[in-house]
Amino acid sequence: MEKWMEQLQNRVNTLHRLKAYIHVTPEEEKAILTLNTQWGATPYFASLMDPNDSACPIRKQVVPSLKEMNPAHDTPRSLSSKENGGAQEVRPASIVQKVHDRAAFSVIDTCAVYCRHCFRKAQGMTEKPRLRRDVEEGLEWIADHEEIRDVLITGGDPFVLSDEKIEYLVRKLRETPHIRMIRFGTRLPIVLPQRITRGLLKVLGGFHRVPVWVSTQCNHPREITGKTGRAVFDLLRSGVNVSNQAVLLRGINDDVNTFTALHQKLLTVRIRPYTVFHCASAPGIDHFRTPVEKGLRLIRDGLRGHTTGLAQPIYVTGTRKPKGCTAGCTDGRRHRAPKPLKRTPLE
Numbered sequence: 001m002e003k004w005m006e007q008l009q010n011r012v013n014t015l016h017r018l019k020a021y022i023h024v025t026p027e028e029e030k031a032i033l034t035l036n037t038q039w040g041a042t043p044y045f046a047s048l049m050d051p052n053d054s055a056c057p058i059r060k061q062v063v064p065s066l067k068e069m070n071p072a073h074d075t076p077r078s079l080s081s082k083e084n085g086g087a088q089e090v091r092p093a094s095i096v097q098k099v100h101d102r103a104a105f106s107v108i109d110t111c112a113v114y115c116r117h118c119f120r121k122a123q124g125m126t127e128k129p130r131l132r133r134d135v136e137e138g139l140e141w142i143a144d145h146e147e148i149r150d151v152l153i154t155g156g157d158p159f160v161l162s163d164e165k166i167e168y169l170v171r172k173l174r175e176t177p178h179i180r181m182i183r184f185g186t187r188l189p190i191v192l193p194q195r196i197t198r199g200l201l202k203v204l205g206g207f208h209r210v211p212v213w214v215s216t217q218c219n220h221p222r223e224i225t226g227k228t229g230r231a232v233f234d235l236l237r238s239g240v241n242v243s244n245q246a247v248l249l250r251g252i253n254d255d256v257n258t259f260t261a262l263h264q265k266l267l268t269v270r271i272r273p274y275t276v277f278h279c280a281s282a283p284g285i286d287h288f289r290t291p292v293e294k295g296l297r298l299i300r301d302g303l304r305g306h307t308t309g310l311a312q313p314i315y316v317t318g319t320r321k322p323k324g325c326t327a328g329c330t331d332g333r334r335h336r337a338p339k340p341l342k343r344t345p346l347e
């Protein structure tokens with residue numbers, strides 16, 4: 001069995017296994033025993049946790065917390081707004097989003113790590129990595145929509161699929177004449193870099209009319225290791241571009257030093273910072289949320305004019321700007337945007 005598959009089989013998803021990695025606090029133990037929630041991490045990612053610090057940024061993304069019991073948002077409405085809920089057109093459920101010429105295509109309901117800040121954790125995931133039943137319908141829908149030029153293959157995490165299944169998806173999309181690029185949304189270069197095998201590189205890489213891009217998710221500089229660097233190097237050498245889509249998370253990366261260090265360190269392993277997502281509302285994740293203005297301030301105080309222009313992600317709030325608000329929020333309040341950013345000649 002390949003090493004990455006062993007990692008998936010031996011996920012750290014029981015109290016007993018977790019205790020081999022960290023000193024579990026009474027609160028963490030209570031959360032694991034009382035919350036009816038799916039959780040777990042690869043042994044590799046679990047090994048990056050600080051065994052003695054419950055505030056460790058990796059630990060907080062992996063280990064359930066009692067704070068998840070205090071949702072402040074209406075569950076059905078929060079979730080339907082994220083997954084195809086507002087669409088006028090009837091689409092296969094695997095087409096989770098369509099924006100102009102792009103579609104997000106969910107092909108699997110399994111992840112290697114169940115992030116505590118993910119809205120999908122409330123929807124339930126399966127443990128077995130297999131293609132969703134509605135994948136064929138999704139491929140047909142994409143073939144019928146000639147305006148779609150860019151498909152984001154997402155999940156769950158599509159890289160937990162076998163090479164054969166990934167090859168099938170890439171081939172079907174490359175055979176669709178209007179598709180110009182394929183993106184994979186995957187955390188595996190960060191949480192399971194062992195997945196970037198020769199077999200996978202053969203499937204994704206090489207010169208082709210329709211390039212493959214990888215959008216990964218790294219939220220803290222401590223998630224980046226030598227293994228990350230090697231995996232990304234191998235992807236790039238095969239012709240696969242790698243960018244990052246971070247999530248702004250309270251207590252994890254919402255201070256200027258960490259935010260700057262994250263974006264600088266991403267570049268040292270050749271990952272291009274692409275977006276920072278404002279953590280949207282969903283059941284059980286309110287304790288990770290920051291005000292929208294926080295992201296604007298972090299970019300102003302930590303990135304723009306402070307470091308290279310390559311380390312400047314787009315801030316995505318996922319909200320429409322209401323009348324009167326200058327900061328891009330939709331909660332009905334009026335906010336003042338931070339002062340304009342100064343540009344330097346070196347950006």
Ligand code: SF4
Nearest residue numbers: 111114115118156187
């Ligand atoms: S890997 Fe992505 S889809 Fe899976 S739990 Fe984490 S954020 Fe959610």
